[in-house]
Amino acid sequence: xxxxxxxxxxxxxxxxQGKAVHHALGSIGFDNVSDVRIGKQIILELNSTDxxxxxxxxxxxxxxxxxxxVIEDYDIEIVE
Amino acid sequence: MKxxxxxxxxxxxxxxxxxxxxxxxxxxxxxxxxxxxEENLPQDTDLVVVAGGFxxxxxxxxxxxxxxxxxxxxxxxxxxxxxxxxxxxNGFQILTExxxxxxxxxxxxxxxFISRIQELKVVNSDNAFLNRCKKxxxxxxxxxHADGNYFVDDETLSDMRDNGQILLQxxxxxxxxxxxxGSVEQIAGVCNAQKNVxxxxxxxxxxxxxxxxSSDGIKMLEGFRQI
Numbered sequence: 184x185x186x187x188x189x190x191x192x193x194x195x196x197x198x199x200q201g202k203a204v205h206h207a208l209g210s211i212g213f214d215n216v217s218d219v220r221i222g223k224q225i226i227l228e229l230n231s232t233d234x235x236x237x238x239x240x241x242x243x244x245x246x247x248x249x250x251x252x253v254i255e256d257y258d259i260e261i262v263e
Numbered sequence: 264m265k266x267x268x269x270x271x272x273x274x275x276x277x278x279x280x281x282x283x284x285x286x287x288x289x290x291x292x293x294x295x296x297x298x299x300x301e302e303n304l305p306q307d308t309d310l311v312v313v314a315g316g317f318x319x320x321x322x323x324x325x326x327x328x329x330x331x332x333x334x335x336x337x338x339x340x341x342x343x344x345x346x347x348x349x350x351x352x353n354g355f356q357i358l359t360e361x362x363x364x365x366x367x368x369x370x371x372x373x374x375x376f377i378s379r380i381q382e383l384k385v386v387n388s389d390n391a392f393l394n395r396c397k398k399x400x401x402x403x404x405x406x407x408h409a410d411g412n413y414f415v416d417d418e419t420l421s422d423m424r425d426n427g428q429i430l431l432q433x434x435x436x437x438x439x440x441x442x443x444x445g446s447v448e449q450i451a452g453v454c455n456a457q458k459n460v461x462x463x464x465x466x467x468x469x470x471x472x473x474x475x476x477s478s479d480g481i482k483m484l485e486g487f488r489q490i
Contacts, residue, residue: 192369196414197445199372223323248331251324251360253367254414 184229185262186241190250191222225249234261265488267292267309272338272354274299274329279315279351279468286468287312290484299332310347310487311338313354315407315466325368325410326356335361347391347490348460352408355452355462364455364462365423366415371408372445378407380476381443383451383465384434387427390454392461394486401438402431402479404465406451411464413446413453420447428454431463 192198198220205219227244231237241259250257269287273280273296284294295305304311318329329335335357342348342363350358358364371377380403385396396402415423423429431452433443440449444464452463470480 196369197372197412199370199374199412199445203374248323248327251327251367253359253416254369 184231184234184237186227186229186237187260187262188225188227188241188245188249188257189222189260190225190245190255190257191220192254193256196254237261264291267487267490268305268307269294269310269312270297270304270308271295271312271314272297272299272334273314274316274318274332274357276318276320277314277316277353279353279466282466283312283314283351283468286471286480286484289471290481290488297334299329299334302333302337304334304337304341308341308346309490310349311341313338313348313350313357314468315352315354318353318357321353321410324356324360325353326358326360329353329357330361339363342455342460345457345459347487349392349487350460350462351466351468352464355464356410358460358462363460364453365419365428366413366447366453368410368464369412369414369445370410371412372442376407376409377411377444378405380404381406381451381465382434382436382438383431384438384440386429386432389427390430390458390461391490392454392486393430393483394489395482396486399438401434401436402483403470403477404467404479404483405469405476406443406465408444408464411444411446413450413464415447422456423453426456428456428458430454430461431465
């Protein structure tokens, strides 16, 4: 089973990388962008068949290691 | 003069371990290096120092992997039973990731690695770390970090303010507080509510000799002699 965990800075927490990329996009002529946020995508290959169980486990992984919930939010997606 | 047994942690990628040994031995304390795979701290430990560097290459987030090393369980127990812990730079990041200190450290606002001697303002000196310093005193201490942008939510920040947990702020030579990396309230160092766990981004162990730019680190590290 393949799963994707997306980790990104919480709404309201300044994202300096996003700001820099937003600025760079503007400087090369892409004026139509109002905000850029940058996150991380963690792709996992799991040895499980139970989707619900996998989701629970992914949630625990995200809370303990993959995300720092003081500054980050995450979402979990099971791909196949 | 009280002599402390200082246990200095080493993770793969730690690079301020020997500077810390030198600094504490310069103050006539006894030091021991403790490899991260150890499950126990030396029994007679008076102070644990989580030294700076780039543990686990800063992968995922600075300090996020180191905090699961076997020794960190012993450090958690040591801190929870009132033992003194100091985290410097990457050590500060490890302690926030471990939940031993409030907040988190993000990438610097300007995205640069900032390396220079920086003025700091002492915000609270009523603790085991900064008791040799005066409130509002200015210290010159080297900083060298990419992830020093301290974040904490408003509610926790307000509790920290009330409880004297904000230890140091970045400032200029006239004591005007200065934003260098995007930190909330320009915070450079904090402690926990019980005031036995301390963390800061600047490196007092690199400010032990006037010849090398500053000896203000002596004043900071000397504070622990009273514990």
